[in-house]
Amino acid sequence: MRVRAVGANTASDYKELPEPELPAHVRRANRAHLNAVENRPVFVALVLVAHITGEADGVTAIAAAVYFWIRLAHAILFYAGTPFARTAAFTIGWIAQLVIFYQIVT
Numbered sequence: 001m002r003v004r005a006v007g008a009n010t011a012s013d014y015k016e017l018p019e020p021e022l023p024a025h026v027r028r029a030n031r032a033h034l035n036a037v038e039n040r041p042v043f044v045a046l047v048l049v050a051h052i053t054g055e056a057d058g059v060t061a062i063a064a065a066v067y068f069w070i071r072l073a074h075a076i077l078f079y080a081g082t083p084f085a086r087t088a089a090f091t092i093g094w095i096a097q098l099v100i101f102y103q104i105v106t
Helices: 002-006 024-052 058-080 083-105
Strands: none
Touching: 024 058, 024 083, 058 083
């Protein structure tokens, strides 16, 4: 009945509630979690494709293990607030994914 009486909601009808200021370590932990969630689908897709196509071998297993441990280190470094080491960890994880991709396409 509200739609007939008032009309449909518009974008301005949805207000965001103000969030309380959280400590820096909580914000970093949240960003580390979101970063891990955003990067996981690419890794999972690469590992599944390598497995399904029969290209999974020792190299892909090592690259997957490196990716796992370096992403764990990345999350810890993110939480600790160490930007340069965190970037190095992210880059190593990215290279591990490239190794898996290379194994698939060659």
